Amino acid sequence: MPVGHLTARSAVVGSLAAAALLGAPAAAGADTAALTPTYALGHGLYPGDVSICGGRIDARASSDYPEPYGPNYVMLTTHFVGTSRVCIVDGTLRWRNLDTGASGTKQWALSGWDGPGAPTAVYFDPGAGRVSVEITTSTPNIPGGGEFTAS
Incomplete structure (x- = not known):
């Protein structure tokens, strides 16, 4: 086979392979969405402590957890600093x-007993559909949240 034909054939085969990969249907998966963080103040071991801390709580909503808890949850991950x-x-x-x-x-x-960045899951059942979530604290805060699709 002449070199020109081999190059053209390679280009066609490569293009078809790329098109097949790009056009292949995506595997069905759970919806996961990063939510806006909640910024909050916290306290030490007891609410009356003079210790104060503050930071952000990152949140990720998902609908992929198996029964009996799920399938929908928001994973909260803290990033706090303070005197306690x-x-x-x-x-x-x-x-x-x-x-x-x-x-x-x-x-x-x-x-903070589990260490910085230790996640905590909050399970709930909103039913299937688009779900709006707001996360607030009992201490002064700037709420976080967003939307995801629940299963």
């Missing part, structure tokens, strides 16, 4: 299913 070894913060996750109108709340609590 432990930073405790608690709050409320508010959700609203934008497709069905259903809504609800779920209480949560985090502590």
Whole structure:
């Protein structure tokens, strides 16, 4: 086979392979969405402690957890600094299913006992559809949240 034909044939085969990969249907998977962080103050081991801490709580919503807890949850990960070894913060996750109108709340609590960045999952059942989530704390805060598609 002449070199020109071999080069052309290689180019065609490569183009077809790339088109097949790009055009292949994506595997069905769970919706995962990064939510905006919640910025908050926390406290030491006891609410009356003079110890204070503050930082952000990153949140990621997902609909891929197997039963019996899921499948929908928000994973909260803290990034706090302060004068105490432990930073405790608690709050409320508010959700609203934008497709069905259903809504609800779920209480949560985090502590620094598990170390910085240790995640805590908040499980809830909003039903299938687009879900709006807001995360607040019982201490002064700037709420975080966003939307994801629940299964």
